[in-house]
Structures are given as structure tokens and as C-alpha cells.
Amino acid sequence: MTDPVTLTGDEGTIGEFDEKRAQAAVRELLIAVGEDPDREGLLETPARVARAYKEIFAGLYQKPEEVLTTTFDLGHDEMVLVKDIEVMSNCEHHLVPFHGVAHVGYIPSTDGKITGLSKLARLVDVYARRPQVQERLTTQIADSLMEILEPRGVIVVVECEHMCMTMRGVRKPGAKTITSAVRGQLRDPATRNEAMSLIMAR
Numbered sequence: 297m298t299d300p301v302t303l304t305g306d307e308g309t310i311g312e313f314d315e316k317r318a319q320a321a322v323r324e325l326l327i328a329v330g331e332d333p334d335r336e337g338l339l340e341t342p343a344r345v346a347r348a349y350k351e352i353f354a355g356l357y358q359k360p361e362e363v364l365t366t367t368f369d370l371g372h373d374e375m376v377l378v379k380d381i382e383v384m385s386n387c388e389h390h391l392v393p394f395h396g397v398a399h400v401g402y403i404p405s406t407d408g409k410i411t412g413l414s415k416l417a418r419l420v421d422v423y424a425r426r427p428q429v430q431e432r433l434t435t436q437i438a439d440s441l442m443e444i445l446e447p448r449g450v451i452v453v454v455e456c457e458h459m460c461m462t463m464r465g466v467r468k469p470g471a472k473t474i475t476s477a478v479r480g481q482l483r484d485p486a487t488r489n490e491a492m493s494l495i496m497a498r
């Protein structure tokens with residue numbers, strides 16, 4: 297277990313994952329829905345669900361700067377864009393999944409500081425593996441890239457389908473939510489349009 301991370305903003309301070317407490321909570325929930333947690337098929341369920349939650353919320357215990365450690369000074373100063381990074385997250389309102397893709401692009405700093413391509417996908421995971429809303433996920437990716445890589449601009453576009461809108465509630469399978477965050481030089485209309493046309497090209 298890594299050190300507990302202090303998060304800023306409305307997330308407050310997050311402690312460590314409490315496996316025993318998670319197991320007890322799952323057992324309580326099973327009783328609350330009218331199940332018998334002592335029937336054979338459910339005996340291991342609290343332990344399994346606790347382990348699963350530890351995994352899907354692992355981003356709560358990771359710092360974005362830990363995944364963006366590998367940087368290279370290549371002198372490359374044109375846009376870098378990684379498309380279709382799979383997003384698997386959970387909405388903080390219902391704790392059910394939302395999933396889709398993220399497109400992450402940036403224009404490196406003038407000295408050409410870039411990071412490994414896989415690190416952009418790792419960064420998406422750090423923020424996706426937390427109780428989330430799609431808007432915050434999008435801006436957190438953009439803001440942490442700006443802070444850590446100090447690029448001249450960043451664009452993040454996230455497209456997701458929310459299970460809380462498909463398996464329950466309004467029940468609209470197929471509806472997609474698209475959010476974007478644009479920073480620095482990518483706010484310039486021509487540069488932004490270039491990035492958006494690369495993102496939209498199939």
C-alpha cells in the first residue's frame with residue numbers, strides 16, 4: 297500500500313483502503329437488499345467485492361506525478377495526441393461504471409519536454425480509478441498534465457456511456473456524454489480545430 301494521498305478540492309483527504317470495513321459494508325448491503333450473506337454462494341462475496349473496490353478505486357492512492365516520471369527532452373515541439381485511450385470509471389453518484397474513451401493531446405514546452413505515450417494512458421487511469429464525474433475526470437487530466445509537463449497547451453476529450461443512465465433510472469442505452477478541457481495554446485481556434493479534426497477522424 298502506498299502512502300495515503302492528500303487530495304485537493306472537494307475530494308478532501310483520503311486515507312488508506314480499509315479492507316475489513318469494506319467487507320463489513322458489503323455484508324450489510326446484502327442484508328439490506330434482503331439477501332442471506334451466509335448462504336454458500338455469498339460467503340466469499342464481501343471479501344471479493346472489497347478486493348474489487350480496492351482495485352477499481354486504486355487511483356485514490358496514486359499521485360499523477362508518480363506516473364509522469366519518465367520524460368525526455370527530445371526537442372519535439374509539435375502536437376502529440378493519443379486517441380482512444382480506454383476509460384473505465386465509476387460515477388460518484390451511483391457507484392456504477394461509466395466507460396468509453398479519452399483523447400489526450402499536448403504541445404510540448406519550448407524546450408521539447410515530452411513523456412512516454414503510455415504515461416498518458418496511465419494518467420487517465422489514476423483519475424478514472426476514483427469515484428468520479430466525467431467533467432472532473434476531464435479537467436483533472438488536463439490540469440495535471442499542464443502542471444507536471446509544463447506544455448504549451450493541452451486538449452482532453454472524453455466520450456463515455458454511463459451505466460447509471462442505461463441499467464437504471466432514465467434507461468437510455470447508447471447515449472454518450474462528451475466533455476472537453478482545453479488549456480494554453482490549444483485554446484487558439486486554429487490549433488484547437490486541428491486537434492479536434494485529428495480526434496474526430498476515424
Ligand SMILES: Nc1nc2c(ncn2[C@@H]2O[C@H](COP(=O)(O)OP(=O)(O)OP(=O)(O)O)[C@@H](O)[C@H]2O)c(=O)[nH]1
Pocket residue numbers: 387388389428429430431458460461464465466
Ligand atoms: N454531470 C454529471 N452527472 C452525472 C455523471 N454521472 C452521473 N450523473 C448524473 O447525476 C445525476 C444524479 O441525479 P439525482 O437526481 O441526484 O439522482 P437520481 O434520482 O438517481 O437521478 P436519475 O439518474 O435521473 O434517476 C443524474 O442525473 C446522473 O445522470 C457525471 O459524470 N457528470
Ligand SMILES: [Zn+2]
Pocket residue numbers: 387388389390391392458460461
Ligand atoms: Zn451515476
